[in-house]
Amino acid sequence: MRLNVVSDVHAAVESLSRAAEGADIFACVGDLALYLDYDDPGTGAFAEVFGESTAREYVALRTRKRFDEARMLAARRWEEMTGGAGREERTASILDVVERQYRDVFAALPTPALLTPGNVDVPAIWPRFLRPGHQVLDGSVAEVGGVRLAMVGGGLRSAYRTPNEEDEQSHAARVAALGPSDVLLSHIPPAVPELTYDVVARRHEVGSKALVEYIRQYQPRFALFGHVHQPLAARTRIGRTECVNVGHFRATRRPWSVEL
Numbered sequence: 001m002r003l004n005v006v007s008d009v010h011a012a013v014e015s016l017s018r019a020a021e022g023a024d025i026f027a028c029v030g031d032l033a034l035y036l037d038y039d040d041p042g043t044g045a046f047a048e049v050f051g052e053s054t055a056r057e058y059v060a061l062r063t064r065k066r067f068d069e070a071r072m073l074a075a076r077r078w079e080e081m082t083g084g085a086g087r088e089e090r091t092a093s094i095l096d097v098v099e100r101q102y103r104d105v106f107a108a109l110p111t112p113a114l115l116t117p118g119n120v121d122v123p124a125i126w127p128r129f130l131r132p133g134h135q136v137l138d139g140s141v142a143e144v145g146g147v148r149l150a151m152v153g154g155g156l157r158s159a160y161r162t163p164n165e166e167d168e169q170s171h172a173a174r175v176a177a178l179g180p181s182d183v184l185l186s187h188i189p190p191a192v193p194e195l196t197y198d199v200v201a202r203r204h205e206v207g208s209k210a211l212v213e214y215i216r217q218y219q220p221r222f223a224l225f226g227h228v229h230q231p232l233a234a235r236t237r238i239g240r241t242e243c244v245n246v247g248h249f250r251a252t253r254r255p256w257s258v259e260l
């Protein structure tokens, strides 16, 4: 059985329809939407709503971890742009762009596909865009051709306040409830320093201790994930389990592929 996996599509639809070529199983582990592009601040939902120059300032502040100032900048610009429209309208206009991104991404996603959301996704609106053969697994196990695939999506609470984050306790409960698998698929990596460190952003992203415990307990053949766009290490081992970052699809336009 050949498995192809992509992660961090971030609205890059080009090449996505070919990502399942040659595969018996195709999976996507999230971050389909593009909110902010740190490499190209003129693209993404934030830039479409606020304009490129505000997006550049916003990215610069967040890169320096000045989150409160970034938040105040966005609030002030929204006030200037709209003459006092509320926060709800601001969320709605960002969501309009995300919906447009989802229409294109889900149209390009191969079928059949196993999908789990990332931390920048809005899974509540996914059902409107799913096509026949798209199966969302977020805290459950599917068996395909005798291979058990456990999938758990989303991110953990962070200073970045991305839309799909949860606290460690509820995440750990969902991971503990999965049960054994041959392949563990998650958006975020297990909490191993060389897997969570981004060498370009020069910071640790949040990894999951619960995933480390799961891997130690069940020893699946593979633990596959994304989230960290430029990791210090793209793979490591925990016991018998090969842990692999499948890559930043928006940058590579290539799936990670393995024969099981």
Ligand SMILES: [Mn+2]
Pocket: 008, 031, 118, 227
């Ligand atoms: Mn991402």
